[in-house]
Amino acid sequence: MQRASSSNWLVQYFRSITLMFLFCCSIAVGSSQTARAADDLEQVALNLVTLLRSARAVISDNQGHINDAALGDKGLSGTAVVAKAKENFKKATGHDIADFLGDGLHGELLQVELDAIAAVMDDAQEVINEQGVGFKGFLPAIFARQVTEKFRAGTSKKADLKLTAPKNFVRNRANRPDKWEHAVIEDRFKSAGYPKGQPFGEKATKKGRPAYRLILPEYYKASCLSCHGDPKGERDITGGKKEGGKLGELGGAISVAIFD
Ligand code: HEC
Structure with missing residues (x-):
């Protein structure tokens, strides 16, 4: 009787230690998941910012070219600007943007932004390719605002x-x-x-x-x-x-x- 009850006590004791251990583990796992999620979101946000800057740099690098009244086609189609923006993104981050594109929400949002960049440039062709006009009002900040507007519309909130x-x-x-x-x-x-x-x-x-x-x-x-x-x-x-x-x-x- 005595032995049985003491072993019962031991079983209870180990059971509660195990439960406490599991409880602590679950807190640790939970908080590391939260930490990881915040890290991931920071990475996604930074890449969205870097992509916008990478694309905007293509417009500033070409501002003189865009403002040239003598030139017609500026060679800045959606496809061309996206390709240059990807190069700039790689220079800035050391990563190929393709490395992120398959990655859930991260990839989805970057793709929406790439599409927005292409769409803004495709819409701008008539304005930027007009011959005989110098300053056309197509500026990095205006390009960036148009990209953000299309991005906002494309991400389903x-x-x-x-x-x-x-x-x-x-x-x-x-x-x-x-x-x-x-x-x-x-x-x-x-x-x-x-x-x-x-x-x-x-x-x-x-x-x-x-x-x-x-x-x-x-x-x-x-x-x-x-x-x-x-x-x-x-x-x-x-x-x-x-x-x-x-x-x-x-x-x-x-x-x-x-x-x-
Ligand atoms: C040729 C004139 C011009 C130059 C050069 C210029 N900007 Fe702007 N900037 C504008 C105009 C016009 C707007 C308003 C764009 C819009 O309608 O959204 C603007 C908007 C901005 C905005 C958005 C906030 C706001 O005021 O509406 C920022 C930020 C900005 N510019 C920063 C810069 C920086 C940084 C540089 C240099 C790297 C720069 N700009 C060069 C004309 C210019």
């Missing part, structure tokens, strides 16, 4: 991509920062000692929907200031008013949301 700027620098009201973007720009990006160029990401909400959000700061280069620089209020080549921005100043940001 799974994700969002946006070009924005500090409130005092916003030209197009459609690009105004929302509350979350405004707070990150003012409280983090503009704070002394914030590492230049470092993206910020966290779980947050967008328009009331839970999402992983990430935003990358961008700074004015000399080439930006003919439109965004001094004297403030003077008209630039586009007819818009210059913002009075300074070289190296925080001039914009690319913002991503991936909804839960």
Whole structure:
């Protein structure tokens, strides 16, 4: 009797230790899964941003060419720009974009963005190939906004991509920062000692929907200031008013949301 009850006690003891162990394991696995999910989303968001920058660089690299009144076909079809954007993406990340394209949501969103880039360029052919016109109003920021609009429409509300700027620098009201973007720009990006160029990401909400959000700061280069620089209020080549921005100043940001 005595022996039986003590072995019962032992069985109970080991059972509860085992249960505790399993419980702890499940917490550990659960939290590492959450951590992995956040890492993955950060990677997806960063790649979406890098692809937008890679494509926008094709437009800035070709701005002189696009503005050349003497030229007709600029050779910047959807297919051509996508191919160059892929090259730039590889230079920036060290990865072939094809490596990500089969990868679930990651691949799906990158493909939507590639399609958006191609569609914007295909739509722009008539404008950019018109002979006899110099400045055609086809600029990197306008190209980028059009890509984000098509991306937004193409993702069936799974994700969002946006070009924005500090409130005092916003030209197009459609690009105004929302509350979350405004707070990150003012409280983090503009704070002394914030590492230049470092993206910020966290779980947050967008328009009331839970999402992983990430935003990358961008700074004015000399080439930006003919439109965004001094004297403030003077008209630039586009007819818009210059913002009075300074070289190296925080001039914009690319913002991503991936909804839960
Ligand atoms: C030829 C004039 C011109 C140049 C050069 C130029 N921009 Fe812009 N930028 C514009 C216009 C026009 C818009 C409004 C685009 C739109 O309608 O969405 C704009 C919009 C933006 C936006 C989106 C937020 C907003 O204000 O609506 C950012 C960010 C931006 N520019 C940054 C830059 C940076 C950084 C550079 C240099 C690398 C640059 N721009 C060069 C004319 C210019």
